[in-house]
Amino acid sequence: MREYVRSLVTGSAPGSPAPSERELVHRFGVARMTVRQAMDALVVEGLLERIPGRGTFVARPRRTASRITSYSEEMARRGMLAESQTLLARREQAGPGVARALSLTEGDAVIHWRRLRRADGVPMCIEDAYLNEVLLPGFLQSGMPTSLYDALESRGLRPSWAEDSINADRGNAEECGLLEVEPGSPVLRHSRRAIAGDKVVEVSRTVYRADRFTLWVQLGQDG
Amino acid sequence: MREYVRSLVTGSAPGSPAPSERELVHRFGVARMTVRQAMDALVVEGLLERIPGRGTFVARPRRTASRITSYSEEMARRGMLAESQTLLARREQAGPGVARALSLTEGDAVIHWRRLRRADGVPMCIEDAYLNEVLLPGFLQSGMPTSLYDALESRGLRPSWAEDSINADRGNAEECGLLEVEPGSPVLRHSRRAIAGDKVVEVSRTVYRADRFTLWVQLGQDG
DNA sequence: TAGTGGTCTAGACCACTAT
DNA sequence: TAGTGGTCTAGACCACTAG
16 A cells, blocks of 8 residues: 555655545555554655645655766766776775775775776776775676676675765876876866775775866755 | 653664663553654664664664855864955846856846855855845845855755756966966866755855865765 | 564544635 | 544554574
8 A cells, every 4th residue: 555655646746635544544444553654654755745734745856965976877977978998907005095095904905996987988087996805805806897886786885975075186297198188287186985884895086187077966955 | 752762872882772662661651653653753863773573773873965064164164264255245137047047037136246265364265156136135235144054044045955066177367366376276166056945045156276175075875 | 482673453632724 | 613644542463583
């Protein structure tokens, strides 16, 4: 019956009334507490809204804050073709900064994966990803995947939390060369610390061509 | 009794057991459904976690995604003193871009408020805010407030949703002059469309000194 | 086997809204 | 005044976990 109410609700205009609790009691021949519990779940989901004394109504769809997206997902959203070229993929010893960000000890083994990423065939960014080797046994040996986030997901390590920092800068000579822009061109630097459960699964630094990339973020007060 | 359980939970280590439902039934002399409803509220709040067959436990605190913060709040978070200097505050007719962003018609009256904002006495950014005059009657006449978001909040218009875009650029001559940096210095451009309920309450464009400002964003998969 | 949360019953009274 | 959601009672059976 949860599903019955859901089907009534899906496609209904926000604000339109849902069946009253007592009506569903009669229609399904169940107790009112049963109906309430079913509807409660839909209220928590944000599909229904109760107004005491008036009734239960289809809620205005919740706006959803930005999700954690991969480069491929992000470019797909922009209608662009994402391609990546691995510049470097090897085992390294964590330096102080990477160790701290990955919650490791300096010198611990990490995977360093550097890629030049294109959109519609034109350079878009250079990404340096650092991964905790302990969480990804055999990662380097098994051939690099197309999508890091898909690879993490298949191991149950899809990040559910990310701490990003973003600033503007000028690209250095190497960066500008790879990105195919004039030396000193403006770039957007994006650092990410991505967490799955309690584990830091990815630390990355990405440098975007400022002329090709604008970051979009949606923030909600509710969630 | 909701408050009793909340008080037990607040300060308890995540993972520690909460009283069982039947124990609370005996302790308070109420029906079990009553206990469940009280605990349900705490589960929805994220304070408790149920594990069928095992019990109810104090949940690991939810990570909360970035909230919508004002400049003053943001600088306070960084431990810096925020100051603002109004460069311009007047009624204008909305141009095509601002009209679209504010969900108005071109030529409608908007308030344009330009401020140079300092942190610890040094220029940090220039913000151009555009406000729907219809939502803020007498705003210009009543003297500009210290904080736009406080002023919006006092009118019940605290934004609960924001659509931001961020990119890197070089500052133009005027911007660099006001920001007291070399002409052509890198800047971070931040645009915001802030919404309260159904109404667009603020559209702004801010240009930050890249050498002083890094944007921090936290993203969650849950909310 | 004892204890837990998940679900359900068949009522009840309350405060509130709309007519 | 009729209808709504909010809260509550005093039970019940189930599936699951743990010792």
